Every structure is written in structure tokens, then in C-alpha cells.
Amino acid sequence: MAVKTPIYMDNAATTRVDPRVLDVMLPYFSEIYGNAASRNHQFGWAAEEAVSRARTQAADLIGAGPKEIIWTSGSTESNNLAIKGAARMHEKAPPGSEGRGHIITSAIEHKAVLDPCKRLAKEGFDVTFLSPGSDGIVTVDDIAQAIRDDTILVTIMWANNEIGTINQIPRIGELCHEKGIIFHTDATQWVGKMPTDVTADGIDLLSWSGHKIYGPNGVGALYIRRRKPRVRLVAQIDGGGHERGFRSGTLNVPAIVGFGAACEICQQEMQDEAQRLFVLRRRLEDGVTTALDAVQINGHPDKRLPHVTNISFGYVEGESMMMSISDIACSSGSACTSASLEPSYVLKGLGVGDDMAHSSLRLSLGRFTTEEEVDYTVEKIVHAVKKLRELSPLYDMAMEGIDITKVQWDEH
Numbered sequence: 242m243a244v245k246t247p248i249y250m251d252n253a254a255t256t257r258v259d260p261r262v263l264d265v266m267l268p269y270f271s272e273i274y275g276n277a278a279s280r281n282h283q284f285g286w287a288a289e290e291a292v293s294r295a296r297t298q299a300a301d302l303i304g305a306g307p308k309e310i311i312w313t314s315g316s317t318e319s320n321n322l323a324i325k326g327a328a329r330m331h332e333k334a335p336p337g338s339e340g341r342g343h344i345i346t347s348a349i350e351h352k353a354v355l356d357p358c359k360r361l362a363k364e365g366f367d368v369t370f371l372s373p374g375s376d377g378i379v380t381v382d383d384i385a386q387a388i389r390d391d392t393i394l395v396t397i398m399w400a401n402n403e404i405g406t407i408n409q410i411p412r413i414g415e416l417c418h419e420k421g422i423i424f425h426t427d428a429t430q431w432v433g434k435m436p437t438d439v440t441a442d443g444i445d446l447l448s449w450s451g452h453k454i455y456g457p458n459g460v461g462a463l464y465i466r467r468r469k470p471r472v473r474l475v476a477q478i479d480g481g482g483h484e485r486g487f488r489s490g491t492l493n494v495p496a497i498v499g500f501g502a503a504c505e506i507c508q509q510e511m512q513d514e515a516q517r518l519f520v521l522r523r524r525l526e527d528g529v530t531t532a533l534d535a536v537q538i539n540g541h542p543d544k545r546l547p548h549v550t551n552i553s554f555g556y557v558e559g560e561s562m563m564m565s566i567s568d569i570a571c572s573s574g575s576a577c578t579s580a581s582l583e584p585s586y587v588l589k590g591l592g593v594g595d596d597m598a599h600s601s602l603r604l605s606l607g608r609f610t611t612e613e614e615v616d617y618t619v620e621k622i623v624h625a626v627k628k629l630r631e632l633s634p635l636y637d638m639a640m641e642g643i644d645i646t647k648v649q650w651d652e653h
């Protein structure tokens with residue numbers, strides 16, 4: 242049976258909306274279109290009731306209470322509210338001065354964490370950007386050593402979006418609670434795929450997003466702990482006091498309803514789904530690594546999300562690779578789209594060399610990925626790499642056992 246192309250292997254970038262989610266959303270555009278803040282009529286009440294149901298669905302997925310969930314426009318906003326909101330609430334000196342407080346994060350966070358941290362650094366906060374090990378994991382020891390008397394916040398992602406590596410979040414949570422430091426995690430790639438319990442795992446603030454869990458784009462949530470301790474934040478958007486003052490703005494009811502439905506489906510199906518995707522990913526990795534030499538899988542071999550793989554192909558140029566597999570939608574570790582020729586900062590952060598970073602592919606499987614698609618992807622990649630290597634004198638030399646790092650190249 243021929244597979245339908247293009248094939249979508251980029252589920253870590255965004256996911257298709259599950260048809261069941263879409264069905265639940267549709268009436269909220271055309272029939273139940275009230276403003277959830279309208280207290281005087283049935284349209285408003287119906288919208289408010291739907292939002293409240295979604296809040297419970299979202300809370301249940303992470304072991305929180307519904308009052309601990311704040312709606313946002315996505316993880317970028319959730320991260321901004323968590324990080325800037327916590328820092329500004331607990332600052333040790335007024336705006337404009339130095340020494341406003343210390344924040345710990347990692348060098349391979351998503352830009353939606355790195356950039357708010359950099360903003361705060363410009364505004365007088367001190368930020369420590371911890372380097373992960375070559376496996377992509379930030380160690381609990383490194384975090385413990387970075388903690389200072391004026392540390393306000395630790396923000397460490399649960400699972401990395403480029404390599405899928407999983408951090409030891411429960412242990413970091415425990416450490417932060419011992420020290421009385423607020424702990425935020427960007428769990429965008431984790432929640433909905435793997436079991437989450439904010440209470441057991443010592444998390445104070447947690448971000449996740451609709452479009453990464455087969456829900457709609459433009460909606461996300463922030464978990465804000467209410468007990469032991471009650472976490473306080475400075476709002477980043479003012480106007481009307483929605484969401485208990487944490488985030489003003491009229492709620493996007495259809496999207497929130499979709500987010501709730503997506504959470505409930507994930508909760509029911511994640512265990513089977515993770516198992517199925519793990520098997521498919523192994524098929525993909527085995528297929529590629531048995532057919533090709535000089536291939537490297539980036540990140541920790543086991544402590545990884547089951548559906549993400551990041552593979553570097555030696556002696557292949559990243560751009561040519563992407564062009565020759567153009568009917569497979571995936572991400573590349575090469576950022577040559579812009580003027581910059583910088584490879585992925587995440588791979589560089591692990592110590593992957595520039596060549597191997599440029600020639601890397603992130604393939605992320607999802608709920609709608611089939612075995613046929615995986616087999617087609619393997620075949621296509623193997624064919625492309627072999628073809629490109631036929632043109633590569635470096636590959637020939639390496640296969641003859643010549644160490645090309647030691648070759649004296651002719652100068653003219």
C-alpha cells in the first residue's frame with residue numbers, strides 16, 4: 242500500500258487537532274458563543290460552565306485542583322507569566338537597581354524560557370544558565386550548587402523539545418521545596434504524553450500548551466500552586482481581572498473547551514499511546530542505524546520521551562539532506578533558514594560538533610503516525626544519506642580508515 246505524502250514527522254512542533262477535540266469545540270463557535278464573564282444571561286452561564294469543565298479536565302491531567310489552573314494563549318505566555326511574575330513578586334531590590342534576585346535555568350531551555358530570563362537579566366536580576374551533560378540532562382547536583390541565598394526561582398524544562406531528554410523533575414522539586422525556592426517547569430513536551438502529578442513532584446508552576454497535545458493552537462495553561470506554599474505572581478497582563486487577576490482578557494471559550502477535551506483524551510490514552518510510539522520509534526531508529534554507519538542519536542539513550550528522536554548523520558550536509566527528503570516533514574538542527582549559519586543551540590549545548598549538529602534531524606512521531614509512514618521514512622532517509630555520501634570524498638576517506646581530523650590539507 243502506498244503511503245500518502247507528505248508525511249508528518251514533526252509532532253514536537255505542533256500536532257494535528259484530534260477530530261474528537263474538534264467535534265467538541267464546534268458548537269462553541271456557533272451556538273454557545275457567550276462571553277464566559279457575562280453573568281446576566283444563559284449564553285454567559287453556558288460558556289462559563291464549559292470553561293469550568295475544561296478547567297477540571299486540565300487540572301485532573303496533572304493532579305492539580307481546578308482553582309490552580311490559569312488560561313493563557315500557550316506555553317510562551319505561561320512561561321512569561323510564571324518567570325517574570327515570580328521574579329517581580331519576590332524581587333529583593335526595586336526596578337532599576339542591581340541585585341534584584343537570582344534565577345536558575347538551563348542553557349537548553351526553549352526560547353520561551355530563555356528570552357524571559359534574559360529580559361530579567363537586563364532588568365537587574367542575576368540569571369545562571371546551567372549547562373547540561375552531554376546526555377542533555379541537567380543534574381540535580383549542579384542545581385543544588387547554583388542555589389544562593391537570594392535565589393527566587395528555578396525554572397527547568399521537563400522534557401527537551403529538540404532531543405526529548407527528560408530531567409529529574411521530582412528531585413529538583415524536592416530540592417527547591419527544601420530550600421523554599423519557587424520551582425517552575427516548562428512541561429510543554431511532557432504533559433499529556435507522560436503521567437504528571439504536581440503535588441507528588443513538588444512543582445509550584447507548570448506550563449503546557451493545547452497544540453502540542455492534539456488540541457487547538459493559541460491556548461495554554463499555567464498551573465499555580467495554591468497550598469504549601471501558595472504561590473504569588475505579579476500579573477503580566479492587566480485589564481478586567483479575569484482568571485483571579487493573574488491574566489486579564491476575555492476567554493477563548495472554544496479553544497479552552499478543546500484544550501480540556503484534549504487533556505481528557507491524553508489522560509485516558511497516554512499509556513497505550515506512549516507504548517505504541519515507543520515501538521514505532523525503535524523501528525525507525527533501528528531501521529536507520531542498521532542500514533547506515535556514522536549515525537548518532539543525540540540525547541540520553543533511555544531517559545527520553547518515547548516519540549522523539551534526534552539523529553545526526555556524519556558526512557552529510559544538512560541542507561542537502563532536508564532537500565532530498567522533502568516529502569517528510571521534520572525539523573533540522575541546522576538553522577540555515579536565516580542569515581545565520583549557527584546550528585542548534587541545544588545540540589551545541591550538549592557538546593555536539595557543528596558538523597553533526599548541522600546534519601541532524603528531529604523526527605517526532607504522534608497519535609496519527611502509522612507503521613507504514615515510519616517504514617517509508619526509514620527508506621527515504623537511508624536512500625538520501627547513501628546517495629549524498631556517494632558524492633562525499635570525506636566519507637570515502639573515513640571508510641578507508643583515514644582520520645580526517647589529522648589530514649594535512651593542501652593549501653592551494
Ligand SMILES: *Cc1c(COP(=O)(O)O)cnc(C)c1O
Pocket residue numbers: 253254314315316317318351353398400401402427428429430449450451452453461
Ligand atoms: C512549543 C513549545 C513552547 C511554546 O509553546 P507555544 O504554546 O507554542 O507558545 C514552549 N516550550 C516548549 C518546550 C515547547 O515545546
